[in-house]
Amino acid sequence: MASEQHLESPGTQDTRQWVEALPEKVPEATFTPAFLALGITFLLFGIVSSYVFSAAGLVLMVWSIGKWIGELLRSDKSEAKPGLD
Numbered sequence: 001m002a003s004e005q006h007l008e009s010p011g012t013q014d015t016r017q018w019v020e021a022l023p024e025k026v027p028e029a030t031f032t033p034a035f036l037a038l039g040i041t042f043l044l045f046g047i048v049s050s051y052v053f054s055a056a057g058l059v060l061m062v063w064s065i066g067k068w069i070g071e072l073l074r075s076d077k078s079e080a081k082p083g084l085d
Helices: 032-048 051-078
Strands: none
């Protein structure tokens, strides 16, 4: 019964069927996720200390999310292929 099932080992796969991994272009590095984490930290620290920290954390969170989304949208538009609109 074991001879009826032929399992192909990973080393013997046909490489002609492989395709290029997407995305071909790696996005640029950004600091906005770190600022978002800092904003969340300030917001939560403000709960136990002062509303000033919470307000600063909220402002930092809104700014970093907006900047991050803006960077993603700009990179999508610059990578758009002509004729696919």
